[in-house]
Structure formats: structure tokens, C-alpha cells
Amino acid sequence: MFPLMVFAGFYANTGSFLGWLSWVTYTSPMRYTFEGLVSNQYEGVEEGPNPLEFLGFNLGLWNCIIYNFVLSLGTRIVSMIFLKLLVSRYQ
Numbered sequence: 001m002f003p004l005m006v007f008a009g010f011y012a013n014t015g016s017f018l019g020w021l022s023w024v025t026y027t028s029p030m031r032y033t034f035e036g037l038v039s040n041q042y043e044g045v046e047e048g049p050n051p052l053e054f055l056g057f058n059l060g061l062w063n064c065i066i067y068n069f070v071l072s073l074g075t076r077i078v079s080m081i082f083l084k085l086l087v088s089r090y091q
């Protein structure tokens with residue numbers, strides 16, 4: 001759970017990860033949840049520094065919702081395939 005939080009942008013800027021570790025941020029559903037929440041709160045706000053630019057978030061709220069849905073659906077499909085293979089092996 002902690003690595004997902006680290007790569008979501010809670011503790012470090014998403015653009016500051018090493019090149020060979022940056023792919024992990026795209027597999028973290030927490031990244032899209034956090035980015036969606038920040039986008040919902042600060043998108044269109046002109047006062048003060050913009051946290052969207054500071055954190056490197058540029059997807060927007062609805063893209064984050066879609067990506068979370070796709071990640072959830074993909075995880076369920078892969079889990080179902082492995083479960084079917086495991087059950088068929090031991091029968």
C-alpha cells in the first residue's frame with residue numbers, strides 16, 4: 001500500500017521519479033484518485049500558486065475517473081483469469 005501512495009504523488013512530485021521507475025505511477029489507482037481530487041478542487045482557481053502545476057497533474061477530473069474505472073476492470077479481468085486457471089489446475 002505504501003509504494004502505491006509514494007508513486008501516487010502524495011510524498012513526491014510525479015515528475016521527479018527516475019526514468020526506469022516512472023512507469024509505476026501509471027499503474028497506481030491512488031495516483032488517479034489523488035489527481036482527480038486535486039483537479040476537482042483547484043481546476044480553474046486563479047488565486048495563489050496552482051498545485052496542479054506544482055504536482056505535475058494534467059489529466060483532469062473525468063480522465064482520472066475513466067482511468068480508475070479501466071484499471072479496476074482490468075484488475076478484475078486478470079484476477080478472474082488467474083482464478084479460473086488455478087481452479088482448473090486443482091480439479
